[in-house]
Amino acid sequence: MLKPIGKVLALENAPSTIDNFYFWTASDMVLRPFDVVKVEHLRGSTTFGVVEEISHITDSSSFLADYISSDFGDVEVEQNTIRVGMNYVKAKVVRNTADILIPVHSGARVSLASRDEVEEALGLDQIPNPLVCGFLEMYDGDARIKLPVKLNADFLIGPEGAHLNISGISGLAAKTSYAMFLLKAIQDRAVDGDDSIAMVVFNVKGKDLLALDELNNFEDNAQRRDETLAMYERLGLSAKPFRDVKYYYPASDDRIKNTYVDGDHFKHQKKKCKAFEYKFYYELDKENLDLLFADVDDQTQTMESILNYVISGQGAFGRINQWTSLIEKTEAMCEAGGSMSKEISVLSWRKFYRLIKKSVDGNCLFNDGGGYVRLAEQIDKIRSNDVYVIDIARLSSDMQAFVFGNVVRKIIDFQLGDKPEGAPSKIIIFIDELNKFASTDTRQQSPILKHIIDIAERGRSLGIILFGADQFKSSVHSRVTGNCSTFAYGRTNSIELSKRDYRYIPSVYQNMMTRLRQGEYIIQNPIFNSLLSIKFPLPIWRQFK
Amino acid sequence: MNGILDELMSSTAIVRGQRFLSNSFCFDEELNVETTIEDGTKDGWLACAETDCSKAPRDLSRWLSKLSSTPSCFRYFLDGSRRVFKLDDVEFDGKIYPIAAGQIGIGCCRREGRELAKEFFERGLVVVLPNCALKHQREYIRAELLKDINASATLTRHRLTIDKVLLYNLDADLSFEAKAIAAVQNYMLERERLAVMKLIEQRKLRKGAYLIKDGSIEYRADDYHAGDKFNWVLGVAKTFNASRCYVRLDRNRLYVDPMLVARLNRFERTNAYRYPMRVSDREINFCVWYVRLHENRFARNAFDGVLKVEKLMTPSEVKAGVDSERIDLISAHLMRERNPVCYGADRRWADHIYPMFVTEQLAKSNYISDRLFLKLF
Structure with missing residues (x-):
C-alpha cells in the first residue's frame, strides 16, 4: 500500500455512490484529472477511482470574509496564518477487486496506486490482441509512473468494433500525426503477426504524408531523435518509419500543377518504383x-x-x-x-x-493520354501491409471528393469481390477533414456520404475500417460517428464542447480538452473502464515544414 | 432506552431514584452560568502594572510596521469547549432533579511557519448527577459508580469511557440545570489547566513560542506559585464584561470607564493593570490590558474588535512592573493576528483571532455526534 493521501468523504449532499466518491487531500498534494487512486473497501477489497474534479476550499465562508481579512481591501496586508484549506477530489469508480459495488465508506483511506494497480484499474492488464495507442503519465515527483496504453485491436479494426474518429482544432490537435501513429502501430503488429491489413491514406494538406517511409530528421536534434526512437521501442514499436508505401499523385502538366510534391522528391520516389501519377479514363x-x-x-x-x-x-x-x-x-x-x-x-x-x-x-486528370495509373486498378493490386498514400491536397474540393469517392467505391467493390492471393483481409482508410464528405449538412443523396455511411455501418464485416479526422466531431454525420468504436479527442474549442455530442463527458475533462497540448489525447474505447488521457511520441516519419 | 442509565439504575444500588424518561436535549450553550471567577474584579484592581503608565491609550502602529517581516511570537493556541445535555429527570424523595451529561474537548494547535497543525486533542465525557442521587458521596463510591458505568455493554461496544461522575449540590442559589452546566464547565476549565501545564512541562513554551489560551487564565491553582513557568502563557478573551473595565487611573485608584476601551482606536492598547488573587492563602497577580484589532464601525457594538489580554506576573514584575515594551510587543503581535477573520462563520469575528477560531473548530469537530452521545444513555 502506497502512502495514504486522504480519506473518503461522504456527506448528505455529496454522498459516495456506486459511480462516484469524494475524498480530501492536503492542499499541496499534486493530483491531476485522470490519475488513478485506490480506496480500502469491504472484505479486504480495493476500489479504484479515476480523478475527475479537484477543488480547493478554505474555511472562508464568503468572498466578503476574504475581503475583510485583508483589512477591508488592503492588498498589501500579509496574514500571519494561512487559512485552513484542503483539496477535495471527486473520483469516478472504475473497478473493485472483489466486484463489490456498494459505495466506499466515509473515512476509508485513499492512496495512489502502483503501476500494476493502475493497469488493473483501467483494465489495461488483460487486454487480448493488444495494440499500443499511446502512453499515460500519472502522479508527480517520486510517485510518477509512465506506462504504455494498449487497446484491444479487435475493438478498433474489427471484428468486435471498428472505426476511429479523431477530432480537434487544426494544427493544435495533431490529428494526422496521431492517426499515423496508430496506423504505424497497426502495421508493426501486422508485420510481426497474422493480421492481413493494408492502408489507404489520403494526403489532404501540403506534403504532410508524402514521405511516410523516410525517417524523421528531427530537425537535426540528436537528443530529440534518440528520445523519440527510444520511446517507440519502449512502446513495443519498431523505431522505423512505415514500410511498403506507395505514393499516388494526381497527374499534372506544364500548365496545371495538381500536387505540392517537389520534383526531385517525386523523381526520387519514382526511381524507387513507389511513386505514380494517376488519371481518370x-x-x-x-x-x-x-x-x-x-x-x-x-x-x-x-x-x-x-x-x-x-x-x-x-x-x-x-x-x-x-x-x-x-x-x-x-x-x-x-x-x-x-x-x-x-x-x-x-x-x-x-x-x-x-x-x-x-x-x-x-x-x-481527365485527359486520356497514357503513362499514368488508374487508382481503381491500383486498389486491385493492393496487398497486405501496403500503405497507399493518395495525394489530393492540391485538388479543388470537388475533385478531392471525386478522387476520395472513387477510391472508396473501388475498395468496397474490392472487398466484396473475389480477391487475389495476398490481398489484405482488411483495408483501413484514413481521411482528414472527414466532415467535408460526411457532415451533418451534406446532401443526403450524396453518393460519397452513402458510401461512408455504408462503410461505417457495414465496414466491420466488409473489412473496411474508417479512420476519420475532423475539427468538429459534432459536424460529422451521426450515423458515421455513431458507428465508431473509438474516439480520440485532441485540443477542442469550447464552442464545440458545448454541443450535445460531448454532454456525457465530465465538465472537468471537457475543460481539459480545451488545454490539451500537441501530442496529448483523450481516448474513449469500449474496453477501457474510463476515458483515458494519453500521450504519443513525435512522428517517426519525415516531416516537411 | 436501554442505555447506560438504565443499566445503572437496574443493576447497581449506587444510584437511587425513579426515571421519568423525559426528553433529552442539548442545553443552550449560550446559557449564562456563573461558574468561575470572571475578570478578577471580585478581588479589585490595583494600579498600573507596567513600567510606563504615562501614555494612554498607546498607539502601536509603529510597532506593526517594525514587525511586518518578523515571525509571530505566538506558536501554541489552546481552547476548551463543552456541550452539556440533559438526559432525564429523576425523582428522589418526592422531588425531581435533572441528570446531565457533558462532552468536553480540549484542542491545541501549533503554528509552523504560517500553517496550523494539531498539537493535541483531548476528549472528556462526564455524567452529572444531583448529589442526593448517591447514598454516600464519598470518593470511593463515585469511583465504584464510574467503574460500573464504564463496564456497561453500551460503552464497551462503542469503545468509549466516561471520565468522571460529577455531582451538583442542591442549594437554591441557581437552577439545577445551571448547576449541572457549571459542573461540566468547571471540569472543562480543570482539563484546560492541565493541558496548559502539559505544554509547560514539555518545555514547549519559550520566547517566540507563546501559548495563547482562549479566555481567562485565572485558574485557582497552586501551579501559579511556580514563578516564571507561566511567563509565556497569555489568556486572550474575546468577550468581557464592559462594566468591569477599571481602566481610568486617578490618584492610584481605578474607576470604571468602559468608554475608554470602547473609544480605543485601531492598533491602540490601554495601559496594563494589576489585580491580585488569593490562591491557597498566597497572593498571585495578573496584569490585564485591552487591545483593539478592528475598527468597530462594521461590528455589533462598541466593544467588538477589542481583546482582553491577561498575563500572570512574575514576582519581579510585581515589584517593578511588566516591561511596557514587552506589552507593546505582545499587543502588536496580537494585532497582526487580526487577519484572516472568520466573518460569516462566527458572529464574534471581530473579536476572534484566526488561530483560536481554528483551535475551537478542532475541539468542536471532534465531538461525538449528539445523537450517538445521547443514545449512549
Missing part, C-alpha cells in the same frame, strides 16, 4: 461521374437523370470514349432543340454542361 471511370456531382443540389433529380443518360450510353453518348467527346456531346445537347431526351430539358443539360466543363475541361 473516360471509358473506365465514367461510372463514377456521379461523384463529381456529389455536392450539387439536385432536388428534382434532373442531374441524376442526365448522369444515368450519359453513363448508360444513351443517345450520342453511346459512342464516346474520351472526356473531350463528353464535353462536345454535352455542349450539343445544350443547343435549342438539341436535347434528344424528352424528360430532360435543355436548361438542365446546360447546367450539367457548366458543371462538367468546370471540372473536366482542361484538367489533366
